[in-house]
Amino acid sequence: MPTMTLRLAIIAAGLLVVMSSTAYAVPIVTSIGGSTPASIQTTVDAFRAALGNPNNANSPGPLTSGRREINWDGVGAPTDGTAAVTPFTVFQNTRGATFTTPGSGLTQTPISGGTVDIAPGLGGLQGSLAGINATYAGIFTTFSPNRLFAPLDSNITDGTFSIPGTNGAVVATLSGFGAVFTDVDLANTTSIQFFDAGNTSLGTFFVPPGVSPAGASIPTLSFLGVTFTTERIARVRITTGNSSLGPNDGGAVDVVVMDDFLYSEPQVVPEPTTLLLLGTGLLGLGVWRSRRRSV
Numbered sequence: 001m002p003t004m005t006l007r008l009a010i011i012a013a014g015l016l017v018v019m020s021s022t023a024y025a026v027p028i029v030t031s032i033g034g035s036t037p038a039s040i041q042t043t044v045d046a047f048r049a050a051l052g053n054p055n056n057a058n059s060p061g062p063l064t065s066g067r068r069e070i071n072w073d074g075v076g077a078p079t080d081g082t083a084a085v086t087p088f089t090v091f092q093n094t095r096g097a098t099f100t101t102p103g104s105g106l107t108q109t110p111i112s113g114g115t116v117d118i119a120p121g122l123g124g125l126q127g128s129l130a131g132i133n134a135t136y137a138g139i140f141t142t143f144s145p146n147r148l149f150a151p152l153d154s155n156i157t158d159g160t161f162s163i164p165g166t167n168g169a170v171v172a173t174l175s176g177f178g179a180v181f182t183d184v185d186l187a188n189t190t191s192i193q194f195f196d197a198g199n200t201s202l203g204t205f206f207v208p209p210g211v212s213p214a215g216a217s218i219p220t221l222s223f224l225g226v227t228f229t230t231e232r233i234a235r236v237r238i239t240t241g242n243s244s245l246g247p248n249d250g251g252a253v254d255v256v257v258m259d260d261f262l263y264s265e266p267q268v269v270p271e272p273t274t275l276l277l278l279g280t281g282l283l284g285l286g287v288w289r290s291r292r293r294s295v
Contacts, residue, residue: 026228026229026230026231027194027202027203027205027226027227027228028050028176028226028227028228028229029205029224029225029226030043030046030047030050030178030223030224030225030226030227031043031205031207031208031222031223031224031225032208032222032223033184033208033209033210033211033220033221033222034210034211034220034221034222035210035211035212035213035216035218035219035220035221036221037142037143037144037221039211039221040143040180040221040222040223043223044143044178044180044223044225044260044262047176047178047223047225047227047262048067048069048262050176050225050227051066051067051175051176051227051262051263051264052065052066052067052264052265053065053066053067054066054067055067055068055069056068056164056265057069057095058094058095058164059164059165060164060165060166061096061163061164061165061166061172061265061266062163062170062172062266062267062268063164063265064265065265066265067262067263067264067265068095068096068097068164068262068263068264068265068266069095069260069261069262069263070091070095070097070149070260070261071143071144071259071260072108072144072147072148072149072259072260073108073144073145073146073147078110078145078146078147079110079113079114079146080110080114080115080116080127081107081108081109081110081114081116081118081127081128081147082107082108082109082116082118083105083107083116083117083118083120084104084105084106084107084118084119084120084121084151084152085105085106085107086099086100086101086103086104086105086106086151087099087100088100088101088105088106089168090108092162092167092168093164093165093166093167093168094164094165095164096161096162096163096164096166096168096172096266097159097160097161097162097261097263098159098160098161098162098168099157099158099159100157100158100160101151101152101154101156101157101158102154102156103151103152103153103154103156103244104119104121104152104153104154105151105152105153106149106150106151106152106157107119107149107150107152108147108148108149109128109129109147109148109149109150110127110128110129110146110147110148111128111129111130111136111137111140111141111142111148112128112129112130112131112137113127113128113130114127114128114131115127118131118132118152119131119132119152121152121153129148129150129245129257132245132246133245133246133247133248135248135249136245136249136255138219139183139219139249139255140182140183140219140257141182141183141218141219141220141221142182142259143180143182143221143259143260144259144260148182148257148258148259149257149258149259149261150240150245150257150258151240151244151245152244152245153244154244155239155240155241155242155243155244155256156237156238156239156240157237157238157240157258158235158236158237158238159177159235159236159237159238159261160234160235161173161174161233161234161235161263161266162266163266163268164266170268171197171234171268171269172266172267172268172269173196173197173232173233173234173266173267173269174232174233174263174264174265174266174267175227175228175232175233175264175267176225176226176227176228176233176263176264177192177194177225177226177233177236177261177262177263177264178192178223178224178225178226178261178262178263179192179223179224179225179238179258179259179260179261179262180221180222180223180258180259180260180261181207181210181221181222181223181224181240181256181257181258181259182210182219182220182221182222182256182257182258182259183210183219183220183241183249183254183255183256183257184207184208184209184210184220184222184241184254184256185209185210185241185249185250185254185256186209186241186242186254187206187208187209188206189206189239189241189242189254190206190207190222190239190240190241190254190256191204191205191206191207191238191239192204192205192207192224192226192236192237192238192239193205193236193237193238193239194226194228194233194235194236195233195234195235195236195237196231196232196233196234197232197234197269199234199235202228202231202233203226205224205226206224207222207223207224208222208224209222210222221259225262227264232267232269234269238258240255240256240257240258241253241254241255241256242254243255245257
């Protein structure tokens with residue numbers, strides 16, 4: 001039998017190994033392609049249950065359980081869009097989520113109509129997705145009316161997380177994240193990539209194409225959500241289709257935008273030295289006990 005000092009040293013060494021090890025993600029994937037909100041509702045609700053109850057809405061954290069949701073419909077007039085900006089910080093303080101894009105900005109936007117210019121960098125008034133391209137009025141639909149979320153001049157959206165109520169100052173991680181998409185036509189194109197606090201990829205997961213009734217040509221909806229058993233999500237990268245907004249959708253061009261986001265309650269990231277101090281303390285305790293016995 002190893003001595004107490006040796007046992008504690010082994011534990012301390014093990015903790016240090018855990019700190020430096022590469023993340024080995026164990027994902028649980030929830031996904032579906034459909035056409036109407038009802039066709040994906042059961043799957044979305046199952047992911048909600050996996051994240052945990054209640055929906056904490058705008059409650060300040062830190063909270064130990066529950067989830068957060070963003071449906072893009074409750075800020076400002078729901079029939080108007082918002083001017084595209086990056087970073088997009090509308091929900092940074094209230095729900096602990098900050099979004100950026102390498103494009104010109106991110107917008108909450110109706111499919112058609114709207115009196116606010118969502119693309120101020122373009123000439124004229126683009127009050128909606130259909131204001132950018134008139135054909136978009138027929139290819140997109142909403143899961144929760146009336147607005148969608150989209151990057152301009154890019155098809156990339158990055159998300160990072162913080163404790164709600166801290167204005168982004170306290171970095172946080174998640175156990176799960178999911179999103180609703182509209183007009184996913186091509187397989188293995190639209191995706192969510194997950195990263196841990198060390199910026200190690202936990203995997204890239206593809207959103208299934210939407211499914212229309214046989215013979216019908218109608219807008220579609222898709223959902224993808226991923227939870228991890230032990231790993232923590234610090235950042236997500238969402239790739240929507242293979243083109244930014246602008247060109248006609250169809251053939252090899254897949255233009256996709258987003259609706260509801262759902263994610264677990266953001267939790268405080270442990271200080272990098274926490275495990276090191278614990279391991280050092282255990283080892284020191286073992287040395288002290290050993291010396292005490294030898295006196």
